[in-house]
Each structure stands twice: as C-alpha cells, then as structure tokens.
Amino acid sequence: MTRLALLSILLWAALGHPALAVRPDEMLADPKLEARAREVSKELRCLVCRNQSVDDSDADLAHDLRVLVRERIAAGDSDDQVIAYIRSRYGDFVLLKPPLETGTLLLWGGPVLIVLFGVAMIGRFYRGRPAPAPAPPLSEDERRRLDALLKGSGGR
Amino acid sequence: MRRRWLYLLPAALFVLLAAAFYRGLGIDPNILPSALIDQEVPDFALPPLRPEDGAGFSSADLKGHVSLVNAFASWCAPCRTEQPVLNALAQSKRVPIYGIDYKDKSEAGLAYLAELGNPYVKIGSDAGRVGIEWGMYGVPETFLVDRLGRIRYKHVGPLTQEVVERTILPLVARLEK
Numbered sequence: 001m002t003r004l005a006l007l008s009i010l011l012w013a014a015l016g017h018p019a020l021a022v023r024p025d026e027m028l029a030d031p032k033l034e035a036r037a038r039e040v041s042k043e044l045r046c047l048v049c050r051n052q053s054v055d056d057s058d059a060d061l062a063h064d065l066r067v068l069v070r071e072r073i074a075a076g077d078s079d080d081q082v083i084a085y086i087r088s089r090y091g092d093f094v095l096l097k098p099p100l101e102t103g104t105l106l107l108w109g110g111p112v113l114i115v116l117f118g119v120a121m122i123g124r125f126y127r128g129r130p131a132p133a134p135a136p137p138l139s140e141d142e143r144r145r146l147d148a149l150l151k152g153s154g155g156r
Numbered sequence: 157m158r159r160r161w162l163y164l165l166p167a168a169l170f171v172l173l174a175a176a177f178y179r180g181l182g183i184d185p186n187i188l189p190s191a192l193i194d195q196e197v198p199d200f201a202l203p204p205l206r207p208e209d210g211a212g213f214s215s216a217d218l219k220g221h222v223s224l225v226n227a228f229a230s231w232c233a234p235c236r237t238e239q240p241v242l243n244a245l246a247q248s249k250r251v252p253i254y255g256i257d258y259k260d261k262s263e264a265g266l267a268y269l270a271e272l273g274n275p276y277v278k279i280g281s282d283a284g285r286v287g288i289e290w291g292m293y294g295v296p297e298t299f300l301v302d303r304l305g306r307i308r309y310k311h312v313g314p315l316t317q318e319v320v321e322r323t324i325l326p327l328v329a330r331l332e333k
Binding site for chain 2: 047048051059061064065068087088089090091092093121
C-alpha cells in the first residue's frame with residue numbers, strides 16, 4: 001500500500017507541473033476578470049527574462065505588470081486597451097506575438113514567399129527538362145532472353 | 157542553360173544573410189530601444205526619501221529646461237560604478253540631474269547617497285509604478301529630457317565618462333540651442 005502511494009506520488013511529480021508565477025494575492029476576486037488578466041499577461045513579454053511571458057515570470061517587473069494589468073481590467077479597460085497601454089510604454093518588443101503591420105509584412109509574409117519561390121523553382125526545373133525519349137522496342141534476341149528470365153523466376 | 161545565374165541565387169542569399177547576422181553580433185541584446193523617445197514624460201509625482209524634505213520629484217520639475225533623469229537603487233551594483241560619473245557631471249553644473257530611487261527602502265537609499273555622494277537636484281522614491289510609466293526594465297537607466305519635457309534619449313546601464321562626454325553632453329548642448 002505504501003509502495004503504491006509512493007509510486008503515485010512519484011508519477012504525479014514526474015508528470016511535471018507548470019510552476020505558477022501568479023501569486024494568490026495578485027489574483028482578482030472575479031474569476032472572469034482574472035481569466036482575462038491571465039490571457040492578457042500571456043501575450044506580454046517579461047522585459048527582464050525576455051523569453052517568458054509576464055504570466056510565467058517570477059521577475060519583480062513581471063509581478064508589477066501583472067498587478068497593473070489586473071488594476072486596469074478591474075477599472076473597466078478592455079483587453080486591447082490594457083495591451084495598448086503597456087505597448088505605449090515598452091514598444092512592440094513587449095508583445096510576444098508581433099503585430100501584423102506594414103513594418104512587419106516581410107516578417108509574416110516571408111515564409112509564404114519562400115515556399116512560393118521554392119514551388120516556382122521546382123516547377124521551372126521540371127518544365128525545363130525535355131521529356132524522356134521513348135525506349136526503343138526490344139530486339140528479337142532481347143525478347144527471347146526476357147521470356148526465359150520471366151519463366152525461370154515464375155517456375156520457382 | 158541560359159538561366160545559369162539563378163543557381164547563384166542561393167549563394168548570394170546566404171552571403172546577404174551572413175552579413176546581416178554578422179552585423180547582429182555587434183548589437184547588445186540587453187539594450188532595448190525605448191518606445192518613449194520624443195514622447196512627453198509621463199505624469200508622475202514621487203514622494204521624497206525623507207518626509208521632512210517636503211516635495212519629492214514630479215513631472216512639473218522637468219519643464220522649462222534640459223534635464224537628466226537617472227534611476228538608481230541601493231541594491232543595484234552597477235549603479236555604484238556610475239555614481240562618481242554622475243557626481244562629476246553634477247559638479248560641472250552642465251545639466252541638472254534628477255533621481256528616481258527605484259524599488260528601494262528610503263533608509264537604504266539615503267545611506268547609499270551618504271556613502272557615494274548625492275548628485276541629484278531632487279529625488280523621488282518609486283515603488284515601481286512610475287518606472288513602468290517611464291518604460292524602465294531595470295536600473296540604472298538614464299533619460300535626457302528636453303525643455304518641453306519630452307524624453308529625447310535613453311541610456312540603459314551604468315553611465316560612463318565616455319558616454320557622458322560623447323553622447324550626453326553634445327545632446328544637452330544641442331537641446332539647449
């Protein structure tokens with residue numbers, strides 16, 4: 001019984017759980033608003049750790065930003081307003097997903113362009129090649145040898 | 157093949173990409189561009205380190221003259237290296253320096269200034285919110301504010317004598333014209 005309990009604890013631990021950076025005292029009482037705050041802070045980059053979102057990070061600044069996001073949401077701001085506010089302070093870098101704008105067209109369209117270019121090149125490669133010439137018919141001698149070979153393998 | 161040059165295209169692209177990456181090697185990833193350049197300083201009013209000093213530091217202090225705003229903290233090691241540079245700059249009376257004591261205990265901030273010197277005209281104590289308003293993501297950070305109260309330049313990391321002489325002072329001279 002103890003062994004089973006130990007095993008289940010080990011299994012549970014081995015599954016790996018995301019460490020929650022959001023502290024209980026930061027959370028909003030209204031679960032709906034809290035859920036919105038979490039979604040918003042998942043979009044924001046922690047400026048200290050760079051590749052974590054504000055929602056994931058334990059950094060002090062991330063904590064401050066989480067509190068700020070919640071304050072604004074509680075004050076009635078829309079998600080977009082909250083993000084726009086933080087973006088006005090920290091620039092596009094604070095957004096984990098770069099916005100689709102004229103300045104980022106190449107960034108978003110680049111992969112599509114490269115695929116199109118590749119397809120065009122492949123098409124060109126095959127179109128430019130002459131069709132393979134039809135094989136000349138077998139001579140009498142070759143046909144006899146082929147028949148013999150086919151018979152030989154079929155008899156096995 | 158009349159389109160033989162097309163086969164050179166991948167190699168040419170590679171050369172371009174390599175050049176771009178090589179240039180990228182020289183960029184310090186710790187320095188983020190500020191979104192607030194040429195924007196007006198945010199509205200703020202910070203309390204002083206000592207309540208008996210009366211007024212702390214607020215956005216109204218920055219109107220009408222070029223000023224330098226420096227965020228520091230007693231817990232910030234790199235700040236210690238820039239403090240002598242700031243002291244020298246303050247002594248030259250070239251530009252008034254304002255301080256934001258960032259996420260610090262007042263006593264610790266005061267002890268820090270007593271130890272390393274106080275170059276600041278005014279100091280405000282910030283729990284972090286005003287730092288966000290300024291787009292700060294660490295200390296030390298230094299901002300140059302023009303006469304109209306617009307942020308014109310931001311330096312991330314400790315100021316050095318070289319930065320002051322090559323960048324800050326020429327900018328101050330230009331903004332004062």
